[in-house]
Amino acid sequence: MGFNFSENGFNQLLESLNQDYQIYAPVRKKNKDSFSANDLITYDLIKSLEEIELTVKSKYSAKEIVFPIRETLFHFVEGEQFIASDTDDKYIIFLRPCDRNAFKRLDKIFLENGPEEDIYYKRLRENVKFFVIECTSGFDSCFCVSMESNTVEAEDYAAFLRFEENGVSCEVNDQDLAVEFSSQAEEIKFEPQFIEKNKVEVKLPDREKLTNEVFEHQLWTEYSQRCIACGRCNTSCPTCSCFTVKDVLYDENKKSGERFRRWAGCHIDGFTEMAGGHNFREDYGDRMRYKTMHKIYDFGERFDFDMCVGCGRCDDVCPEYISFSKCINKLSTIIEEGV
Amino acid sequence: MSLTAEKSLKNPYLSQKAEILEIFQETEIEYTFRLESDFELNFGQFLEVSIPGYGEAPISVSNFTDQWLELTIRKVGKLTDRIHDLEEGDYLYLRGPYGNGFDFENYQDKNLIIAAGGTGLAPVRSLIEYAGNNLDQLSDFEVLAGFKDAGSLLFERDIKRWRQKFDVLLTVDKTCDIWGECVGLITEHIAELHLENIANTEVIVVGPPPMMKYSIIEFQKLGVPDDQIWVSYERKMHCGLGKCGHCKIEDNYVCIDGPVYNYAEVKEIRD
Ligand code: SF4
Ligand code: SF4
Ligand code: FES
Numbered sequence: 001m002g003f004n005f006s007e008n009g010f011n012q013l014l015e016s017l018n019q020d021y022q023i024y025a026p027v028r029k030k031n032k033d034s035f036s037a038n039d040l041i042t043y044d045l046i047k048s049l050e051e052i053e054l055t056v057k058s059k060y061s062a063k064e065i066v067f068p069i070r071e072t073l074f075h076f077v078e079g080e081q082f083i084a085s086d087t088d089d090k091y092i093i094f095l096r097p098c099d100r101n102a103f104k105r106l107d108k109i110f111l112e113n114g115p116e117e118d119i120y121y122k123r124l125r126e127n128v129k130f131f132v133i134e135c136t137s138g139f140d141s142c143f144c145v146s147m148e149s150n151t152v153e154a155e156d157y158a159a160f161l162r163f164e165e166n167g168v169s170c171e172v173n174d175q176d177l178a179v180e181f182s183s184q185a186e187e188i189k190f191e192p193q194f195i196e197k198n199k200v201e202v203k204l205p206d207r208e209k210l211t212n213e214v215f216e217h218q219l220w221t222e223y224s225q226r227c228i229a230c231g232r233c234n235t236s237c238p239t240c241s242c243f244t245v246k247d248v249l250y251d252e253n254k255k256s257g258e259r260f261r262r263w264a265g266c267h268i269d270g271f272t273e274m275a276g277g278h279n280f281r282e283d284y285g286d287r288m289r290y291k292t293m294h295k296i297y298d299f300g301e302r303f304d305f306d307m308c309v310g311c312g313r314c315d316d317v318c319p320e321y322i323s324f325s326k327c328i329n330k331l332s333t334i335i336e337e338g339v
Numbered sequence: 340m341s342l343t344a345e346k347s348l349k350n351p352y353l354s355q356k357a358e359i360l361e362i363f364q365e366t367e368i369e370y371t372f373r374l375e376s377d378f379e380l381n382f383g384q385f386l387e388v389s390i391p392g393y394g395e396a397p398i399s400v401s402n403f404t405d406q407w408l409e410l411t412i413r414k415v416g417k418l419t420d421r422i423h424d425l426e427e428g429d430y431l432y433l434r435g436p437y438g439n440g441f442d443f444e445n446y447q448d449k450n451l452i453i454a455a456g457g458t459g460l461a462p463v464r465s466l467i468e469y470a471g472n473n474l475d476q477l478s479d480f481e482v483l484a485g486f487k488d489a490g491s492l493l494f495e496r497d498i499k500r501w502r503q504k505f506d507v508l509l510t511v512d513k514t515c516d517i518w519g520e521c522v523g524l525i526t527e528h529i530a531e532l533h534l535e536n537i538a539n540t541e542v543i544v545v546g547p548p549p550m551m552k553y554s555i556i557e558f559q560k561l562g563v564p565d566d567q568i569w570v571s572y573e574r575k576m577h578c579g580l581g582k583c584g585h586c587k588i589e590d591n592y593v594c595i596d597g598p599v600y601n602y603a604e605v606k607e608i609r610d
Contacts, residue, residue, distance in 0.1 A: 073352045074352065110582060113582065114594075115581070119351070241582070241584060242585065245352075245394075245395055246394060247389075247393060247394045247395070252392075255391065257392045259389075264585070266584070272575050274574070275419065276413070278548075280610035290610070293589065298587075
């Protein structure tokens with residue numbers, strides 16, 4: 001079902017949705033970027049159309065809404081473990097196709113990989129409705145078309161929105177929301193559009209041609225020198241799902257505290273450190289190689305699609321101007337030309 | 340925030356409490372803790388072991404029965420320091436078991452050789468016990484255990500007992516002070532093993548990464564094919580559930596796909 005809203009009409013829709021949902025969208029926070037005096041574009045709760053930042057890419061993705069940066073697994077007191085009960089909160093997340101597709105990657109790890117579902121992810125994820133933002137021109141560093149994550153299927157979203165000069169056109173799939181949409185707008189025909197060409201394109205290496213020599217190639221040594229292991233590429237990535245589990249003790253006598261998990265990243269020191277101090281990838285170039293292979297090869301071997309969705313955020317945030325898309329292309333060239 | 344107690348069944352991150360029944364000192368820094376247990380275990384699996392407030396660590400089960408399991412724990416950090424303060428009657432918190440473990444069927448009626456370096460003996464100890472008690476299920480059985488020095492010898496009482504039933508070749512890297520046994524690296528003694536009938540031999544190699552690497556090379560030199568070599572990998576496992584990513588090597592999650600692998604399948608993978 002397609003609808004057209006005036007700006008006012010859309011704000012009324014948001015107001016009524018806000019009764020039942022917490023609505024998250026990319027917003028602009030003045031001078032909040034931690035590394036400069038720039039504005040920070042990130043996800044936060046919104047109440048009106050004017051708050052949504054649509055002109056630039058968000059630095060962080062929406063993943064932290066479902067996979068928080070730090071999340072309590074349980075509290076403990078005197079050896080008893082307590083988990084925080086589910087909240088009834090329901091969420092609407094405004095996001096672009098690449099980021100919607102990134103959630104498919106997170107779903108694979110948290111809900112399908114291994115013997116059990118991750119209940120912490122699941123209980124938030126179940127309460128999310130996606131509102132996909134139409135994206136037909138992309139941004140400078142995007143390469144979603146090459147990663148085949150520029151499109152979404154109707155089943156992947158509750159609503160698909162086109163933000164226009166004087167309002168919003170959209171399609172609604174979710175029956176629960178159809179009433180609310182229809183009461184505030186006129187019905188139209190709506191066909192979602194997707195970006196067909198990015199400024200950046202990557203050529204994925206031929207899986208069959210990947211040899212052992214590729215792992216040893218000097219391509220990676222270049223990154224040993226350039227990368228500073230800050231991990232920003234991991235934290236900004238909408239598909240990075242790794243975490244570390246830790247305890248805090250509030251009160252030594254009462255033995256009370258909590259066990260929590262926190263985002264971890266394969267570029268950061270200590271990621272593979274075992275008890276006793278042995279590390280598996282001390283060299284930063286090896287970490288770049290490991291991440292690259294995971295994003296465009298290993299994950300795809302296990303599941304049906306590659307992990308990277310080509311959002312380009314890792315390029316945008318790297319303080320050393322390391323470009324992931326360039327790395328993929330260099331790797332492909334090396335493989336094509338034979339090592 | 341309201342709190343409710345939940346059964347561990349529903350939440351794979353919750354641990355169950357297990358009483359320490361007995362503690363055995365192995366070395367200055369390694370102790371074996373025997374704990375009450377109703378886990379259904381396979382040889383070579385691991386548990387996530389914790390004391391709330393001090394963190395969690397993956398530890399392989401070093402032996403088990405229906406009533407108890409043993410964990411051999413080295414003192415190397417905040418959690419394990421704390422564990423070493425515990426006494427019989429105290430509790431540890433466990434969740435698992437995780438990983439595939441060794442499938443005995445792969446060794447049935449074979450000449451089984453287990454080469455273990457140092458603490459690598461812990462994950463194969465339950466398999467050694469089982470093999471030693473069921474020698475009729477193997478055509479031959481032999482253990483090669485290497486230690487740095489006398490001070491790092493593990494499971495001394497077991498080794499003495501095992502030796503009454505099957506061959507245990509003991510090597511010591513530097514000194515000759517363990518019962519006057521072979522001096523030298525474990526790799527230097529591999530040629531002395533019973534390898535007459537290679538076609539019917541299966542080899543398990545477990546230990547620190549360099550020991551595994553060079554031992555495998557020795558076995559290969561003697562003609563043991565890769566698919567008759569088995570390894571168990573140790574990685575940093577934060578969850579045991581295929582979620583946290585710390586244990587991943589290429590497209591393998593060691594915590595769920597391993598830790599036991601046939602070497603032919605993993606010889607090319609790299610961290
Ligand atoms: S690897 Fe980079 S381009 Fe790919 S999804 Fe992650 S942040 Fe985006
Ligand atoms: S953001 Fe750049 S410098 Fe930082 S870890 Fe990633 S690649 Fe290395
Ligand atoms: S230990 Fe967490 S994924 Fe393997």
